[in-house]
Amino acid sequence: MSEKKNHAEHAHGEEHLREKHLMLDPLPRGQMNEMVMESMQTTSWKFWVVFAILSVIVAYGLFYSWGVMIAEGLGVAGVNRPAYWGIFLVNTVFWIGISHAGTFISAILRVFKAEFRRPFTRAAELMTTFGLVQAGFSIFMHMGRVWLSYWLMPYPNQRMLWPNLHSPLTWDLLAITTYLLSSTMYLFLPLIPDVAMARDRSTGWRKTFYKILALGFRGTEGEWTHLRNAMGIFAWAIIPVMFSVHTIVSWDFAAATRPGWNSTIFGPYFVVGALHSGMGAVVMVLAIVRGTMKNMKYFIRPEHFDAISKLMLIISMAWAYFFFNDYMVQWYGGDKWTKQLMHFQEAGPMGWMWFAMLIFNIAIPWAVLWNARWRATPWIVFIVGLLINVGMWFERYIIIPVSLSINRMPFTWRLYEPGIEIPLGIGTLAFFILLYMAASRLIPLVPVWEVQEGQMAHELKKYGRETVVSVSELE
Amino acid sequence: MATLADLKISEVKLSEEQTGKWGMVIDQDICTGCQACVAACAMENNISFVGEEDSGYGRSMHWIRIERFWEGEYPEVKMTPNQPILCQQCGSAPCEPVCPVFATVHSQAEQLNLQVYNRCVGTRYCANNCPYQVRSFNWRDYERPEPLPNQLNPDVTVRRRGVMEKCTFCIQRIQKAQDQAKGEGREVVDGEFTTACAQACPASAITFGRVDDPESLVSRLTEQNYGVKHLEELGTLPRVTYFKGG
Numbered sequence: 001m002s003e004k005k006n007h008a009e010h011a012h013g014e015e016h017l018r019e020k021h022l023m024l025d026p027l028p029r030g031q032m033n034e035m036v037m038e039s040m041q042t043t044s045w046k047f048w049v050v051f052a053i054l055s056v057i058v059a060y061g062l063f064y065s066w067g068v069m070i071a072e073g074l075g076v077a078g079v080n081r082p083a084y085w086g087i088f089l090v091n092t093v094f095w096i097g098i099s100h101a102g103t104f105i106s107a108i109l110r111v112f113k114a115e116f117r118r119p120f121t122r123a124a125e126l127m128t129t130f131g132l133v134q135a136g137f138s139i140f141m142h143m144g145r146v147w148l149s150y151w152l153m154p155y156p157n158q159r160m161l162w163p164n165l166h167s168p169l170t171w172d173l174l175a176i177t178t179y180l181l182s183s184t185m186y187l188f189l190p191l192i193p194d195v196a197m198a199r200d201r202s203t204g205w206r207k208t209f210y211k212i213l214a215l216g217f218r219g220t221e222g223e224w225t226h227l228r229n230a231m232g233i234f235a236w237a238i239i240p241v242m243f244s245v246h247t248i249v250s251w252d253f254a255a256a257t258r259p260g261w262n263s264t265i266f267g268p269y270f271v272v273g274a275l276h277s278g279m280g281a282v283v284m285v286l287a288i289v290r291g292t293m294k295n296m297k298y299f300i301r302p303e304h305f306d307a308i309s310k311l312m313l314i315i316s317m318a319w320a321y322f323f324f325n326d327y328m329v330q331w332y333g334g335d336k337w338t339k340q341l342m343h344f345q346e347a348g349p350m351g352w353m354w355f356a357m358l359i360f361n362i363a364i365p366w367a368v369l370w371n372a373r374w375r376a377t378p379w380i381v382f383i384v385g386l387l388i389n390v391g392m393w394f395e396r397y398i399i400i401p402v403s404l405s406i407n408r409m410p411f412t413w414r415l416y417e418p419g420i421e422i423p424l425g426i427g428t429l430a431f432f433i434l435l436y437m438a439a440s441r442l443i444p445l446v447p448v449w450e451v452q453e454g455q456m457a458h459e460l461k462k463y464g465r466e467t468v469v470s471v472s473e474l475e
Numbered sequence: 476m477a478t479l480a481d482l483k484i485s486e487v488k489l490s491e492e493q494t495g496k497w498g499m500v501i502d503q504d505i506c507t508g509c510q511a512c513v514a515a516c517a518m519e520n521n522i523s524f525v526g527e528e529d530s531g532y533g534r535s536m537h538w539i540r541i542e543r544f545w546e547g548e549y550p551e552v553k554m555t556p557n558q559p560i561l562c563q564q565c566g567s568a569p570c571e572p573v574c575p576v577f578a579t580v581h582s583q584a585e586q587l588n589l590q591v592y593n594r595c596v597g598t599r600y601c602a603n604n605c606p607y608q609v610r611s612f613n614w615r616d617y618e619r620p621e622p623l624p625n626q627l628n629p630d631v632t633v634r635r636r637g638v639m640e641k642c643t644f645c646i647q648r649i650q651k652a653q654d655q656a657k658g659e660g661r662e663v664v665d666g667e668f669t670t671a672c673a674q675a676c677p678a679s680a681i682t683f684g685r686v687d688d689p690e691s692l693v694s695r696l697t698e699q700n701y702g703v704k705h706l707e708e709l710g711t712l713p714r715v716t717y718f719k720g721g
Contacts, residue, residue, distance in 0.1 A: 072615060073613065073615035073637060074597070074615075074637065075529065075534070075614035075636075079599070079612075079614075080614075081533045081534065081535075082608055084599040084602045084603050085599065085603060142598070143598055143637075144595070144596065144598070144612065144613070144636070144637030144638060144639075146597075148596045151576045152575050152576060152596070161577070164572070164575050164576060166572040166573075167572060167573050167574055167575040167600070168573065168600075169573070169574075169575040169598055170575045256569075256573070256600075257606055257709055258606075408607075408608075409606075409607060410544070411542040411543075411560070412608040
């Protein structure tokens with residue numbers, strides 16, 4: 001691809017546009033399909049080393065540590081009175097937040113026909129599904145008797161015992177389950193044409209695997225019509241599900257009678273926070289995919305980092321707005337316990353975390369992302385995305401164990417110190433990366449048909465001396 | 476013309492849920508902080524001994540605790556009266572609606588908050604939502620070395636790791652007294668039985684009884700107007716009245 005781009009000395013308008021925008025830089029379809037197949041089938045020794053290390057971390061951090069905790073009880077974790085909830089819940093909220101970016105990028109940008117979304121919708125949707133898997137792990141770890149967790153499910157039983165529909169945790173379970181199922185289906189639908197493409201270009205076990213996944217898709221006009229209809233319905237329907245799921249997660253806190261939690265703005269504040277960390281995670285994933293996978297420099301270009309970074313900047317501003325709203329209104333309320341709590345958050349032993357949160361979530365994105373050149377540099381956006389994720393994790397940590405340290409009975413005030421939560425949390429992170437790595441070699445990470453569709457719709461036209469991009473409506 | 480002062484609180488008709496059935500009065504002025512109630516409660520209700528380390532980390536499991544504070548800056552500190560805190564058996568309890576599996580429920584018959592140990596899955600939401608912070612969680616399976624198992628109360632379930640527990644107002648004693656009274660064809664007499672903490676209190680600082688019976692000792696004490704209820708402003712309708720500075 002590089003010889004194609006070495007036209008800097010002759011760079012006139014058209015060449016420059018082609019180099020910059022994937023949609024204006026079409027390749028023959030056969031070649032592009034081959035590029036995606038190649039990226040999927042190429043693994044270096046580095047891949048397997050990382051894979052092995054992560055597998056060990058998952059085996060120890062997630063499964064062994066969890067086994068120990070199930071056998072010993074939650075005493076091996078750091079939870080205590082009054083911080084009955086700790087890092088498990090922090091991680092649950094964090095992973096649900098990560099999962100939001102997938103739907104946001106894929107569904108919202110799809111229904112608004114944002115063309116830059118095309119090469120990375122799948123990379124984002126995979127984050128949704130795998131992030132929700134980690135959220136599920138985290139919330140089950142948190143339970144005292146996880147072997148009885150099926151009691152939260154509404155299933156017919158002889159004693160007519162049903163889950164308590166008054167409890168925000170029941171709403172939470174229903175919302176997360178709905179989101180997991182619908183986001184998995186939404187991940188699967190646009191995947192069908194791509195696995196059909198892969199099926200036609202592979203042999204052996206891969207052929208069998210893709211044959212099952214492709215559901216016999218052959219690319220007839222009728223199949224495309226059905227697929228487009230289904231995707232249209234899902235893209236619209238999943239947006240309210242996405243908003244509801246994090247609102248309901250926030251109600252776990254907002255519906256409680258606790259200083260600092262009982263806030264009416266928590267719903268939108270959590271949704272924006274989820275998008276904030278989710279967008280940060282998407283750019284991190286894209287930077288790694290672009291840097292490590294074969295042929296990805298063609299598909300994922302600086303323009304994409306630029307576009308997502310703009311969204312990150314806007315979401316950072318929205319988050320700052322909600323943060324200010326939440327704190328200022330509660331402070332003006334003058335409730336003595338809330339005041340105690342706010343003082344503790346800022347000036348207490350975890351005050352550094354409170355200030356780090358503001359620096360990572362607001363100061364750094366605002367200082368960096370205004371610059372178009374920095375926005376288009378993958379490693380810079382990677383670092384900003386990483387810091388935003390750390391900052392958002394801190395935000396959840398402040399909301400859960402730090403806020404729980406202060407309550408209306410000063411006799412019980414006590415700090416929370418994490419125990420076995422740390423290997424378990426690292427285990428979920430490793431498991432997320434592991435699932436993602438496996439998926440990147442099993443299913444086409446770039447939705448080839450979507451890229452090709454976009455490239456067909458885009459055209460460069462000349463009006464006098466001016467080169468103009470024109471996009472035709474396909475659907 | 477009727478003024479606001481004419482509206483007497485006592486004239487407002489209280490529902491059964493608001494008055495409650497069983498209640499307690501704790502006189503902080505005569506409480507010596509001897510912890511006899513804490514020990515008696517632990518023995519009566521088979522509460523685990525969690526050990527020094529866990530207890531120091533906020534994992535003690537006592538259903539009643541004596542809170543002590545001091546006021547002022549060192550060295551001019553003044554001790555405030557000892558404050559025994561136990562489950563306030565709220566009429567409108569924040570712990571109840573948040574449990575996803577109905578493990579913490581309200582007894583309509585006894586007007587008490589019940590914890591169903593074998594239904595609890597350990598989400599600990601109830602404990603977070605309890606403004607009094609009186610719920611204790613079984614963080615581990617704590618050991619009971621010999622001969623301590625011989626001391627276990629057969630009327631009370633022994634809890635395992637992963638479940639929440641809290642003060643029950645010694646519901647096993649309530650049931651026993653009611654069964655006996657029913658067998659003899661009469662009502663339970665005031666003072667016929669009491670909770671373990673009240674029984675053990677050497678200063679008689681704790682009084683337990685029927686708050687819906689105006690003749691009972693606990694009702695007559697409650698009517699003395701210097702009693703306060705903790706965090707009453709949250710609308711939890713607590714059943715325990717505290718006397719301080721009487």
